[in-house]
Amino acid sequence: MNHSTLRAFDLAHLAHLELVTPKPDESLNFFVNIMGMTESGREGDSVYLRGWDDYEFHTLKLTAGTFAEMRHMAFRTTSPEALQRRVAVIEKMGLGKGWSDGDLGHGPAYQFYSPDGHNMELYWETKWYEPPDALKPSLKNQAMRFPARGCNVRRLDHLNLLAADVVQLQKFFEDGLGMRTTESIQLNSGEVAGVWVTATNKTYDVAFTHDHYNAKGRFHHATYAIDTREEILRAADIFLEHGVHIETGPHKHAVQQTFFLYVYEPGGHRIEIANAGARLMLAPDWEPIIWTEAERKKGQAWGLKTIETFHTHGTPTMEHYTDPTVNMKVASVK
Amino acid sequence: MNHSTLRAFDLAHLAHLELVTPKPDESLNFFVNIMGMTESGREGDSVYLRGWDDYEFHTLKLTAGTFAEMRHMAFRTTSPEALQRRVAVIEKMGLGKGWSDGDLGHGPAYQFYSPDGHNMELYWETKWYEPPDALKPSLKNQAMRFPARGCNVRRLDHLNLLAADVVQLQKFFEDGLGMRTTESIQLNSGEVAGVWVTATNKTYDVAFTHDHYNAKGRFHHATYAIDTREEILRAADIFLEHGVHIETGPHKHAVQQTFFLYVYEPGGHRIEIANAGARLMLAPDWEPIIWTEAERKKGQAWGLKTIETFHTHGTPTMEHYTDPTVNMKVASVK
Amino acid sequence: MNHSTLRAFDLAHLAHLELVTPKPDESLNFFVNIMGMTESGREGDSVYLRGWDDYEFHTLKLTAGTFAEMRHMAFRTTSPEALQRRVAVIEKMGLGKGWSDGDLGHGPAYQFYSPDGHNMELYWETKWYEPPDALKPSLKNQAMRFPARGCNVRRLDHLNLLAADVVQLQKFFEDGLGMRTTESIQLNSGEVAGVWVTATNKTYDVAFTHDHYNAKGRFHHATYAIDTREEILRAADIFLEHGVHIETGPHKHAVQQTFFLYVYEPGGHRIEIANAGARLMLAPDWEPIIWTEAERKKGQAWGLKTIETFHTHGTPTMEHYTDPTVNMKVASVK
């Protein structure tokens, strides 16, 4: 039977990520005033943020710290039972860390490692965002008022991880989390250089590519979605006006056909704005698209060459890097 | 336990519909040259058509006939097992008709009635579209070449049915087909006037509203999606240039926030072009939005009043109407 | 010789207007936070405002007063000599009032009446807008930083006047000001119901239509332009979120093909957001398009019917109306 028909439907969607920034005030200004996100709460060194169409309390937890790193990422499950099923699978894989009491935006979460050392968690109980009066929408089927500020990002779309072992991570996303691979890049050497996986009808919720430095558990970028390519062009105008470093784009990826724009937020993380709604994967038996090295050498969809830093820059930067798997109990991971 | 967490994930997506037209040449010209669809095959009195991003052989079967009617609609399941599970449920409901050998575009299909008499079918085995050389896309993750002709509709998005008994139909879509209600309209009298249901992360795949004439099993419209609101405005320009009757729009619905444009194809069916990608329902525990009569009286999102024909025109028109449920075995329908 | 080839090129463009509002704080909030305009100065009861691409100090002077009225409108000439030539013509017509010392945003202005009693002025010397450091653009060929706030209106586009005698006003715009008629509406009775005139390559800078009440010198609306139709749709979303009354639109006019959206600002004036850049009139011998009554009965471009208030609402409202021509010396007006 076709692999993809076996997916468990246990994961509902990518839920949030926690980014640590050494410049908390500037990063907060970036996300609120330039990206157009909304603060929904604060606790300790963290500010909780969301796009105007994100239904949960937060999709980004911005935490002050000494250097930039992606501290954890989370998925919501489709039911309490689905959560239990996944926990059982992950525990069996030896990657589990155990339960937390939750956070400002959600209930108990099961925490675990990816095989590459990324910190992850799963949860079911969540806190739906409730806008204060000043932010109540005119149409009641909308999470909050359209902000009309900065780039007006709509919702968290996907994350991109770096990994020392891409194939091992793909196996974990498929077998551990029940996600499906939709596209991947396979070099002439046979090496799998990048993989895109999904838990939804979006064509991907997470991507991961090989770390240039063979480092483990690093982070490449997080992406917020807006509706149209025109809004991404306007975002480029806005980034330009505010002196935000534009790394590359706007242009169209050949892989996944995403219209992209990559910038660096003040703390050093790469952030993408993309249009991710139009292209849906409705086929339950979608066979992964495998891009060859020759095809990738053509550059992006319309011919733009990928710039060097896109392959090398990740957070933490190598200056701050330590192997996250050193203290993991990885005995049973295959 | 929350209702919506029980959904069975058995239906993958709305797959296709068959429209009968008394003006087959003009209707075909409309769908191919004005809508920008592509013919993938012919058989008997039918032409098989699809949008450029539809992955299956066809999403529209256009059949010559004496009067306009929607002859059948189909869903694809997420697996062969899912198909068997749904067949069992529908048979138990007494709405089953039995198996067909399939059609040009798919394998064996289980045929059945909706409680309101609409002809429906479910299938698993399908025929993926394979473009001829002249229509092969430049990017291999795309179903076919972008046509650059007419309105360039992308994919089938949803259907809207008329029903004598909306609540009964809602119950069937939820319990029979495992779909989820995302929004509905409830009048002061308590009557449910309209319901939107989904099997995917799209906020709806099917809608149904109360038939003004209390007729059964009629059809309101089918919708093809394109990426941006701007393209819908351009579609209005193109319809204007070709003398196509624009019934209402472009404007934005309050319900589901769809940006809509309704026209009549030459055979008499109402066809909508909409942007349906940006708004996704990722929450697994989405509580249906219930619109009140007072809220609906405000008109569409930006104040446009709904025009009279939108409430009365359906196919078949009342001139050609006969009750489809007369010969149904409906004993066991609750 | 063709009339239009005789135009004098004396007027450079529509420059600004002064709107009186009985709700100055709310009107200011509307123009700054919802429309996205920028304040460039204050004097007495007036605040001076501009769109981000307006090159002059201001295009809107917002003045506190007891009731809504358009107090004056202004054109800039193409040279000092052009100004003198126009003054001579207007004086000869008996419509001149004389010179003012100018205003915060420009030098000496020649003030005069339209034959219908509208207050107008012409000037050459102006004050180019100089953005403070916080508003300096990244690209030096731009007037100021893109605001990324509210509707982000770009520049003043045109004004629409109401007039008791449309033909007389048309004659004044053509012969007195040297503008060209590009389109007009002529009813079956022979009455000219509306006229569009231009001094530039834009297809119109001023429009005027017959006053339903046969009142003189009233104001219909002012229009700010943005780049795309999509931004106008987004503006509708923003107006909806802020409880701004949307009178009609977004839709496309048949006349001039403008994509329009009409709202009422808190003081009572009708304000339009439109896309006015794409359609240019480059032909020096453009023959005016005359729309017939039958053609106008088709409604707007895609069939929308014009709503009643669009024909009746103007400022001042009839409650506050007094005939502005009573004290004019109109002896020599033909």
Add this chain to the structure above:
Amino acid sequence: MNHSTLRAFDLAHLAHLELVTPKPDESLNFFVNIMGMTESGREGDSVYLRGWDDYEFHTLKLTAGTFAEMRHMAFRTTSPEALQRRVAVIEKMGLGKGWSDGDLGHGPAYQFYSPDGHNMELYWETKWYEPPDALKPSLKNQAMRFPARGCNVRRLDHLNLLAADVVQLQKFFEDGLGMRTTESIQLNSGEVAGVWVTATNKTYDVAFTHDHYNAKGRFHHATYAIDTREEILRAADIFLEHGVHIETGPHKHAVQQTFFLYVYEPGGHRIEIANAGARLMLAPDWEPIIWTEAERKKGQAWGLKTIETFHTHGTPTMEHYTDPTVNMKVASVK
């Protein structure tokens, strides 16, 4: 007195150009089926083409020949008198060639050289395009029906020339033709590397840059305009689908802020699609923006580096180049 106030308003607009192609069938297919232009006539080895909003008979004369070159370009004047005034000035400059009887699309034309040897002409009498019944528009203020084919280019926007002596050419455009400089690039050495001039409220109608090979009279590109940046992105998709070489873009120029996309048509000419409507120059006393070498080194607006061929490729290619000024009588050129 300010230079720009002296402009003569004698030129109405850039009117057309003639491109010679060694691959006439493929070039014609490119302009008609991919660009979406319409053929309005044929004569000898030439096909006459236009965008759907071009009001004249043609804006592009496509002529079969042995190698790619821009054979001539033309401006229309604002009146017969304006034509005579310009002819007198050009004759005095010693650049005149004399009168032709006209062409399929216009009446008598005065032909002359640019100081760099480009063939140019001026005319007043023109032939307005009259669409056949099948191409009549629904709105009578439009030149023809919107084609809904390929890129749907709207109108000729501007030309870009290469020149051995940019300053001399600038002087000719200003003094000979009465156009105004709106922006230019001045290198640290003092060399003027590029100049943008206009005869209209568009910010430029012609641009010219220094020829990398110091060749004379060569052609860089011609540009057709469409309304939105989104349509330019879609054009990139369409070019990709048809194997058209995309040289660079879509991206935004810092100079003039044009959103650009450059491709090579089959005959070898560089063709641009751009959005040129939104940015207007209404100021009669616009002071030219001078970009420094340091500013240009920042790349395009959002950081894209200019690719090498953009500086070197022109038509005719150097292989086919001969100095066009050898046989010119250039004695009196200053």
